[in-house]
Amino acid sequence: MMGFNPGVRKRTWFRGRDWPYHIALIVTALGIAFPLLYATLIATQNNTEIFSFKMTPGSALASNFESVWFKRDFAGAMWNSTQQALYVTTGKTVLSLMAGLAFVYFKFRGKWLVFFLVLVTLMMPTEVMILAMFRLVSGFGWQDTMASIVVPFLASATGAFLFRQHFSNMPVELLEASQIDGATPVKFLTRVLIPLSWNVIAALFVIQFVYTWNMFLWPSLIIRDESAQVTQVALQTLTNIDGALTYGPLMLSAIIASVPPAVVFLLMQKPFMSGFALGQDK
Amino acid sequence: MLIIGLIGAAGLGFLYVRFFIQRRTPIRYAVSSVAAVGGASVTPFAMGQCGFAPETTGVDRLLAYGLMAVGAAVALVIVRSFFDRRDGLSNESDAFAGEIRSGGYRMGWWVPWVLLAPTLAILVVFLYTPAIQTFTLSTRLTRLGAPRSVDVCFRNFSELLVAEPWRLVAYPLIAIGLVYGARFWLSRTSPGTWSRRGADLATIAAALSVFIALYAMFSPGGGGNVDFRAVYLTTVIISVGVVVVGMTLGLAVAYLAYRSLRGGSAYRTLLIWPYAISPAVAGVLFFMIFDPTAGIFTHAMESWFGIDVPNYRESTLLAQTAIILASSWKILGYNILFYLAGFQSVSLDQVEAAVIDGASPWQRFVKVVWPGLSPITFFLLVTNLTYAFFEIYATIDFMTKGAPAGDTSVAIYEIIRIGVNNGDLGRGAAQSVLLFIAVIGITLWQFRTSGRRVTYGGA
Numbered sequence: 001m002m003g004f005n006p007g008v009r010k011r012t013w014f015r016g017r018d019w020p021y022h023i024a025l026i027v028t029a030l031g032i033a034f035p036l037l038y039a040t041l042i043a044t045q046n047n048t049e050i051f052s053f054k055m056t057p058g059s060a061l062a063s064n065f066e067s068v069w070f071k072r073d074f075a076g077a078m079w080n081s082t083q084q085a086l087y088v089t090t091g092k093t094v095l096s097l098m099a100g101l102a103f104v105y106f107k108f109r110g111k112w113l114v115f116f117l118v119l120v121t122l123m124m125p126t127e128v129m130i131l132a133m134f135r136l137v138s139g140f141g142w143q144d145t146m147a148s149i150v151v152p153f154l155a156s157a158t159g160a161f162l163f164r165q166h167f168s169n170m171p172v173e174l175l176e177a178s179q180i181d182g183a184t185p186v187k188f189l190t191r192v193l194i195p196l197s198w199n200v201i202a203a204l205f206v207i208q209f210v211y212t213w214n215m216f217l218w219p220s221l222i223i224r225d226e227s228a229q230v231t232q233v234a235l236q237t238l239t240n241i242d243g244a245l246t247y248g249p250l251m252l253s254a255i256i257a258s259v260p261p262a263v264v265f266l267l268m269q270k271p272f273m274s275g276f277a278l279g280q281d282k
Numbered sequence: 283m284l285i286i287g288l289i290g291a292a293g294l295g296f297l298y299v300r301f302f303i304q305r306r307t308p309i310r311y312a313v314s315s316v317a318a319v320g321g322a323s324v325t326p327f328a329m330g331q332c333g334f335a336p337e338t339t340g341v342d343r344l345l346a347y348g349l350m351a352v353g354a355a356v357a358l359v360i361v362r363s364f365f366d367r368r369d370g371l372s373n374e375s376d377a378f379a380g381e382i383r384s385g386g387y388r389m390g391w392w393v394p395w396v397l398l399a400p401t402l403a404i405l406v407v408f409l410y411t412p413a414i415q416t417f418t419l420s421t422r423l424t425r426l427g428a429p430r431s432v433d434v435c436f437r438n439f440s441e442l443l444v445a446e447p448w449r450l451v452a453y454p455l456i457a458i459g460l461v462y463g464a465r466f467w468l469s470r471t472s473p474g475t476w477s478r479r480g481a482d483l484a485t486i487a488a489a490l491s492v493f494i495a496l497y498a499m500f501s502p503g504g505g506g507n508v509d510f511r512a513v514y515l516t517t518v519i520i521s522v523g524v525v526v527v528g529m530t531l532g533l534a535v536a537y538l539a540y541r542s543l544r545g546g547s548a549y550r551t552l553l554i555w556p557y558a559i560s561p562a563v564a565g566v567l568f569f570m571i572f573d574p575t576a577g578i579f580t581h582a583m584e585s586w587f588g589i590d591v592p593n594y595r596e597s598t599l600l601a602q603t604a605i606i607l608a609s610s611w612k613i614l615g616y617n618i619l620f621y622l623a624g625f626q627s628v629s630l631d632q633v634e635a636a637v638i639d640g641a642s643p644w645q646r647f648v649k650v651v652w653p654g655l656s657p658i659t660f661f662l663l664v665t666n667l668t669y670a671f672f673e674i675y676a677t678i679d680f681m682t683k684g685a686p687a688g689d690t691s692v693a694i695y696e697i698i699r700i701g702v703n704n705g706d707l708g709r710g711a712a713q714s715v716l717l718f719i720a721v722i723g724i725t726l727w728q729f730r731t732s733g734r735r736v737t738y739g740g741a
Contacts, residue, residue, distance in 0.1 A: 021538065028535055029552040035567040035611065036559075038578060042570055050576050095404075098397040105387050106394035114398060121409050123725035127672040127694055128718040131701040131710045132415035133408065135426070155404035175387075185387060185397075214560030216676035217694075221702060232562040232676065247576055254566040258559055265558040269551065 036255070043252035050247050064248040068238065074253050076227060077234035081213055082260065084149050084230060088212040089205055091154040096204065097197075100163025101189050105175060121157045127217065134221050144225040149218065159204050166200045167193060202271035210261045231257045283334045284326055287347055291315075291322035291354040298358050303365055314361050321357025322350040329421060332435040341440040344447040416718070419711035426705035438712035442501055442510040450499055457488075457495035464488040493518060508709075516602075517692045521670035523606035524613065529662055531610065532617025533655075537647075539618070540625045550622065554615035561612055561673045565680025568608035572600075572681070594682075598689040601682050605690050608681060609674050617662055624658030625651075664728045671717070693717050 030037075042050060045058030068074045102108075103115065126133065133152065142148035170193075178188045194201070216232045223229050226237065235257060238250045265272070295318030299311050326333060326346065333346025387393070420438055424431030443450060464484040471478040496514065503509030539549055556564075572579050574593040583589045594600035628651050636646045675694050678684065684691030684699065691699065693713060701710020 024538055025549050025553075028538065029549065032535075032553060032556065032611070032614065035564075035571060039567050039570060047576075053578070053581050095401050099401045102394040102397035106389075106397075108391060108394045111394075114402065117410075118401070118405065121405055123722050124409050124413055124718075125668065125672060125721060126409075127675075128714050128721060129409070129412040129416045131697065131707055131714060132412035132419055134702065135419075135707065136408075136412055136415065151404070152408035155401045155408075157405075160401060179387075185389070185393060210558055214562070216560065216562045216679070217672075217698070220679075221698075232560055235562055235566060236680070247570060247573070250566060251570060254563045258563050261558040261560070262555065265555070266551065 039251040039255060042247050043255055045248050047247065058248075060248055061252075064252045067246070068249045068253045068256070072234075072238060072249075072253075073227070074231075074234060074238070074256065077229050077231045078256070078260075080146075080228060081231040081257075083146060084215075085209050085212040085260070087146070087150045088153050089208045091150070092156045092159050092208050093201060093204060095154055096156050096159030096163050097189060097194070099160035100167050101185060101193065103160070103164040104167040105185065105188075118157050118160055121155075126152070130217065130221070133218075137222060142222070144223055144228045146228075148222045149215070149230065152218075153212065156208070159208075162200055162204060163197070166197055170196065199271045199274050202268050203274070206264055206268050206272040209264045213261045283343075284331060287326070287334075287350045288319050288322060290347075291318040291350060294318050294351075294354050295358060295361075298362075303362065305365075305369055310365065314358065317357040317361045318354040321353040321355070324353045325349040329435065330433070332421075332433060335435075338435060341443050341445065341447050341450065342436040344450060345436040345439055413718075416711050416714050419707050420715045422708045424707045426702065426707050431708070434708065438708050439715075441507040441709075442712065442716065444499055444501055445505070445507070453495040453498050457492045460484075460488040460491045510713075512688060513691065513693055513696050513713075516689060517671075519602055520605055520609075520674070520690065520692050521667060523602070524609045524670040524674070525663065525666045527606055528610035528613045528666055529617055529659070532614055532662070533621050533659075535614070536618045536621035536625065537651075540622055554619045556612055556615035557619065558615075559612055560676065561609070562676035562680060564608050564612035565677035568604060568611070568677075569681050572604050595685045598686055601686060601690045605674070605678055605681060608677050609670065612677070613666060613669055617666070620658055620662055621655070624655045627658075628654035660728070660731065664724060667724060668721070671721070 041055070041057065043064060044061040045054065046060035046063070049058040049060070099118070103111070137143075137148050137152065140148075174192055174196075175188070178192055183191065214232060215230070219230045220233045220236075223233065226234070229237075235250070235253055238253050239245065292315040295315035296311055298318070299306055299314045303310060303314075326349075332338065333343060333349070338346070421433060421435060422431045423434045423438075464481065464487070467481040467484055468478075471481045497511055500510040500514050501507040502511050535553060539553055571577050572594050574580055574591075574595075580591045583591045592600065594604050632650050632654070633646060636650050641649065671692075672694050674692060675698070678690055678692065678695050682690045684695055688696070694717065697710050697713050697717065700706050700713065704710075
């Protein structure tokens with residue numbers, strides 16, 4: 001990476017003036033991490049330790065974990081969220097790949113209309129129509145089911161356009177060669193296009209996984225049964241355990257709830273960055 | 283009364299051809315007038331002409347005419363694109379055709395439809411259907427879970443608006459006049475003059491006047507109406523706060539991090555990880571920090587500075603600040619990520635030229651780096667605004683639940699409170715429609731300005 005201050009480049013051999021930036025960055029990183037570090041500290045403490053504002057790790061990590069994981073079945077909520085996130089992410093990727101294939105490699109009547117219909121949904125966030133959607137999905141009798149938090153989110157205009165753009169940047173010869181080989185569109189997709197699209201698929205996976213895992217408003221409306229609840233909403237019931245405000249278990253569960261998206265984000269950071277850059281150009 | 287509106291629409295269609303279409307023929311005048319009448323009659327007939335019933339008066343009647351005007355305007359835009367294509371003027375449709383030109387397989391006509399069917403089915407059932415239902419619900423009085431509903435025409439909307447119809451006409455006209463006046467002044471000035479500085483200030487004032495005009499158009503409450511000014515003000519304060527704080531800090535940290543340092547990618551990870559944190563968890567973490575009895579913030583203020591901080595949920599300023607801080611913290615990683623990418627597109631040659639010209643670091647930043655970042659700034663402006671409109675719901679729900687007295691109840695929070703908690707679907711849907719209009723406005727503004735597409739966090 002090159003700085004846009006030409007003076008900076010000289011510092012490759014003049015290291016002396018780097019340390020102010022290192023210190024500033026470390027302080028910034030600590031500042032950004034502070035809410036999480038503080039929550040980690042609280043997660044190890046019981047209420048007495050919290051109210052005496054001890055700044056050292058407390059004694060209650062094990063009992064906090066027990067009340068979160070076993071007493072309140074946070075594990076169940078985590079499992080529900082995992083299923084939801086994997087279903088939505090997989091479904092969205094498959095549907096987007098199919099739509100991208102149709103947009104780029106087929107000519108058909110009414111294509112502009114379909115394109116327009118998909119394009120317009122970019123300015124239709126679910127939240128502005130959430131009341132009607134709640135009534136509609138409740139009308140299907142889908143309350144408290146996995147279908148209610150998966151099926152409405154399976155289609156993705158973002159994903160369809162991301163793949164459309166990626167495919168249309170690929171050389172035409174790919175299609176010609178595979179047509180000479182007599183490959184069907186599905187074979188062309190699975191044998192040629194998908195192996196060349198892992199970056200985009202990974203980027204979409206990270207975005208969709210984090211988006212689905214972090215969903216709050218919709219599950220809080222449609223899922224009322226605690227055993228079918230997802231992680232983010234289950235956090236809310238943890239503000240109160242055994243009739244008292246319990247900070248330690250709440251902080252612990254907030255941290256646990258952040259582990260899966262953080263792991264996905266960290267593991268797939270590289271393809272995410274390159275795929276994002278790809279999604280960024282016009 | 284409906285007839286007056288339709289005659290007005292026909293006149294509008296006529297005038298549109300007279301002043302905005304280059305090649306004018308009698309047929310075009312006729313086509314345009316008929317299209318305007320057609321567009322204008324869509325909403326009155328879809329709503330059973332309720333806006334023109336004898337008992338409908340005041341703001342409700344004005345809304346009926348307003349919707350007719352919108353319908354006519356949409357029809358005229360379509361007619362114009364049709365005329366332009368016939369005249370060979372339109373390059374817009376060429377660009378659109380270019381987008382969809384590609385193709386290759388020549389198989390059965392049904393193959394692409396099979397590929398697109400699942401996506402289309404879901405979009406139609408779970409996006410288009412609820413979108414249309416939101417509009418129909420907004421004209422009704424209906425309870426959640428109750429099968430019966432009553433048609434209330436525009437009542438759900440008129441109770442969100444100021445009671446005097448003339449205000450609804452005058453304020454937007456004044457605001458639009460100010461904006462165009464400022465743009466005109468700006469176009470007649472040259473850089474570096476006092477006149478330019480005046481015009482710059484006038485532009486800012488005109489932009490502010492749009493916000494103020496909207497405020498004045500909403501109902502102040504009382505007389506059975508909703509105090510929608512409060513909801514509007516809360517939404518504006520919190521979303522502007524999140525956008526300004528989140529983007530300024532994001533830019534500053536990215537500027538700091540964008541240096542050729544050892545361990546650069548480790549720093550980057552340490553700076554952008556809050557991207558993976560959910561708005562709900564952000565709410566939980568800041569709930570802890572600001573907690574009036576156990577939180578570190580209150581404790582530190584008291585024991586270090588001797589300041590007795592009131593419960594943040596009981597103070598408007600503190601509650602709004604806490605929400606803005608928590609939400610900006612969560613979006614900070616995202617902003618840093620994009621600004622780091624944006625810096626890579628800043629021209630190094632220009633920066634070097636500025637250094638040779640003896641520009642100070644601050645001048646370099648303002649004159650070279652900042653303009654180079656404008657596409658990314660604009661993109662972030664829209665995504666941050668969408669985040670502040672919707673995702674913030676979870677953070678608010680964990681921290682303040684809209685307290686004190688609705689001062690942190692932004693539009694989406696208010697919609698759920700009314701529509702789900704109070705079970706008043708019609709009123710909630712009416713507010714949803716206003717939010718919908720705001721989102722469409724922002725998106726169209728973005729389409730026009732940059733031609734780029736926005737991604738709503740992957741929705």
